Amino acid sequence: MTHIPPPAEELRLLDNELRRLDARRAQLLARRAWLITALQQVRPLAATAPQPVAPVAPRREATAPGVQNVLLLLGGILLTVAAMVFTLVSWGHLGIVGRSAVLGAVTLAVLAAPVALLRRSLRSTAEAVAGLGLALTVLDAYALHEAAFQGSDGTTYLAVCTTTLALLWTAYGTALGALRLPRPAALVVAQLPVPLWVAAAGGGLWTAAAGVLLTAAFDVAVALRGSARPVRVVAVVCAIGSGAWGVLAAGVLALEASGPAGAGRAAVLFALAAAIAVATAWYSPRSDVAQVTAAVGGLLLVAGAGGVLRVTVSDTWLVPALLVCGIALLAVVRVPDAVRQGLAVASAVVQGLALLSALPAVAATVLGPLGRIGDVWSGTPVDARDAATLGGVWPSGADTAPLVLALVAAVLVVRGGVWRQWALPPAWAAVVVLPAALQLPYVVGLSVQGLVVAGLLAAATATAPVALWLAVVTSAGVAFVSLATEAATLTVLAVLTALFAAAARQGRHAPVTAAVSLGYATALAGAVGAAAGWRPEHVALLVLAVPVAAALLAPRIIDPATVLAVEITGAVAGVVAIGLAVFDAPLLALVLALCGVIAAGTAIRPDRRGAGYAAAVLFVLATWVRLAAWQVDLVEAYTLPVTVPALVVGFLRRHRAPVTSSWTAYGPGLAATLLPSLAAVQHDPEWLRPLLLGAAALLVTLLGARRRLQAPLVLGGAVLVLVALHELAPYLVQFADALPRWVPPALAGLLLLGVGATYEQRLRDVRRVREVLGRMS
Incomplete structure (x- = not known):
């Protein structure tokens, strides 16, 4: 009988055994440490002994089975x-x-x-x-x-x-x-x-293709039910080859068919090939293979139907009929999931091809009106198609493009889920193309596209941004279409300005809608001026209303991105106004001055102080243009308007920040007048400009010395010296001609001796001057 100790006794025995094991483990670890130390002392000696070199076996470049297979082959x-x-x-x-x-x-x-x-x-x-x-x-x-x-x-x-x-x-x-x-x-x-x-029986291409497709069906059965892997692989390759040959023959028969009978015979071959592909998908154990073969089967069914439709319906309705066949593939539901997914892929391919066939009509409708730029206000077009194509050629078969686009959009909506968000582009394209496809009246076409813009802007406040960009594209198209007549241009531009302005007030996508609204306002101002018979330079004054409006609206907008978009658009409108007035100097000066006023008004805002620099530049440019218009050729008339504001700004800056360098505060302003005037002195035979420039340079030098400022002292002194040399140059030349030829070398030698003798003193003087200038600001 086995004796089982009580739990307390068993626990005591286990504790004793664990202690004995710990003691034994400590002994073994100590012994291991001693052995490692001993080996580390012996290893350097052993390393010096010569080691025998093991023979290197030759590398075998082929395996035994490989050699055997080669020999057998x-x-x-x-x-x-x-x-x-x-x-x-x-x-x-x-x-x-x-x-x-x-x-x-x-x-x-x-x-x-x-x-x-x-x-x-x-x-x-x-x-x-x-x-x-x-x-x-x-x-x-x-x-x-x-x-x-x-x-x-x-x-x-x-x-x-x-x-x-x-x-x-x-x-x-x-x-x-x-x-x-x-x-x-x-x-x-x-x-x-x-x-x-x-061939032996005298059968034709149709019989041969049918036989080949039946052979492909046999191959598919072997591939699905075969037990040996090599047989299945060969069966797959043979099935693909035979099926491709049969489908190619069916395609040739369909293209050669001139009536329903021949097209029907080709359709039978397509149907047989499709049945083989769908059966493969149905019984295939792999989902990826099933999806691919089901997709191929669906496309073959549509191809067979297309061959029949090609000889029974007109070219205009061929694409919609094929699209309906492709959409019908989605109605197959009582099939395995992989088959249904493959048929859905085939339907998507057909729908994509249908969309591609509708693209020429969309491009003609959206891009065709760009040609109106060179044919503005030429007269009311015959209809919407004439307005879009400018009387050009309408793409072949494009009359049914709206139906094709609408069917694709409807399918996407019905499928729901993530597909629904892709329904908007084809639906938009269908509505945009509809007036041109139906040759509706010109005014009706404009109205439809205007309503599309309004609807898209309304949808953009609650849906994805794609609606916004479609609205922008549509508005551009309707704006170009409206260039056909004066009344249409003014009406459309006014409506577009109001629509985008209203959308900007909603807050969503405000940066884009506000900028587009101001852009159309700029175009509207130009159109109003042109309708009034004004010259471009006078129209520029009207266009300036847009920068004024932007400057007034920006402080009232909360969103920083919208503020920036509004200001940039206003600045672009100002550039447009300047470009319109560029050929009339007096009006250009006025436009530049008004732009400067707008920039100065913007600079009043604490967060737009930088606009003050733009205002100064614009004022200077306006002054220069006005002086050029007055044919003023006095250099100082152009430089003093720059110098005075620059010196005032520098003075104010040093007043607020005394640590500002005088070169930063006064250097640009002084150089703007002193240096061009100094250049003009070199070609001025009169005495008044050198006298005034020298007096001004002397005054600047004295002010710099009094205030201990580097920039005025250095610039004024340098200009003063150069003016003096310029005035003394004729006399120096006469004096040099009167001297003997040995005097200049002698004077140069004496100068060098003097400098050499007092070299150290001169270095101390230079350092002292540098220190004095360094203590100046």
Whole structure:
């Protein structure tokens, strides 16, 4: 009887055993540390001893199975070649009995050899010998034809031979199931009997295509139900090849058909190919393969229907009819999910192609009106199509484009989910193209597109931004279309300005809508001026109303992005006004001055102080343009308007920030007048400009010295010296001519001696001057 201690006693025993184990572990760790130390001391000595060099085995570049397969392949090829040579060359030396006996015996012996080889587990050798045997059967067929059936029909004989060989090889591969070659080879040969039998029977292209498609169906069955992987792979390849050949033949028949009967025969082939593809998808165990084959089947069904529709309906209605066929694929529901998804893909492909066919009509409607730029106010078009194409060619078959676009949009809406958000572009395109497609009156077309803009702007406040950009594109198109007549232009531009302004007040997408509204307001101002018969430079004054409105609206807008968009659009409108007035100098000066006033008004805002610089530039430009208009050629008249404001700004800046450098505060302003005047002095024969410039430079120098400012001191002093040298230059030249030739070198030598003797003192003077300038601001 086994004794079981109480729990307390058992716990005590376990604790004692664990303590003994811990003690033993500590001893083993100590011993391990000692051994590691000892080995580290011995290893350097052992490293100095010469180590024996192990022989390096030569690298093998091929594996044993690979070598075996290569040898077997070469052997089989050589034997096959030998058999062919015997059959083709040496055949005539034997009688009929000898020929039959030799070929029969050799073929049977070769085909039987793999049985013994497989028993000895020589599978690769058996495969090679079996391949030789299959090749010999082909040679036997050829030899039999040459010996006994030379007078028979060649096509019929080939049909019989390929059928027989396919059956024999299949039986042979089934009997020797361990061999992988015979059954795939039989499947390849099985692709030939049906088309050969059809050709032998005198069948046409339709019969041959039907036979090939039936062969493809057989291949599909083998691929789906076959057990050996090599057979399934070969079956897939053969099914694709045979199916493609059959579909190509069906396409040729459909294109050659001139009536419903011929198109119907081609449609039957397409339907057969589609049935094979859908059946493949239905029974395929892989979902990706099922989806692809189902999609191909759906496209084949539509192609077959298209061949019939091509000869029964007009070209205008062909695309809508095909689109309906593609949409009908979505109605198939009681099928596996993979099949339904594949048919949905096929339907999407058909719908995409239909959309591509409608693109020329959309492009003609949206982009065609751009040509109105060079033909403004030429007269009321005949209809909406004439307005869009300017009397040009309407794309062929584009009359049904609105229906195609509407059907695609409806399908997307019905499918729901993520597809619904893609319904807006085709629906928009359908409505935009409709007036031109139906050749509605010009005014009706303008009204429809205006309503589209209003609807899209309303939708943009609650949906994705795509509605906003469609509204912008549509508005541009209707604006160009309206250029046909004066009244339409003024009305459309006014309406567009109001629509986008109202959309900007809603807050959503305000930066875009506000900018577009001001852009159309700019165009409206130009159109109003042109309608009044004003010259472009006078129209510029009217366009300036847009920058004024932008400057007044910006402080009342809360969103920073909208403020920036409004100001940028206003600035662009100002540039447009300047461009309109560029050929009239007095008006250009006025426009620049008014733009400067607008910029100065904007600079009053604390967050737009930088606009003050733009205002100063604009005022200066206005002054220069006015002086040029007055034909003033005095340099100082152009530079003093720059210098005075610049010095005032510099003074104010130093007053607010005393640490500002005098070069930053006064340098640009002083240089703006002193340097151009100094350049003008060089070509001025009069004495007044040098006198005034020298006096001004002296005054600037004294002010710089008094205030201890570098910029005035250096610039004023330099200009003063250069003016003085310019005025003394004639006298210096006369004095130099009066001196003997030895005097200048002597003076130069004395100068060098003096500088050399007092070199250190001169260095101290230079450092002192630099220190004095450095203490100046």
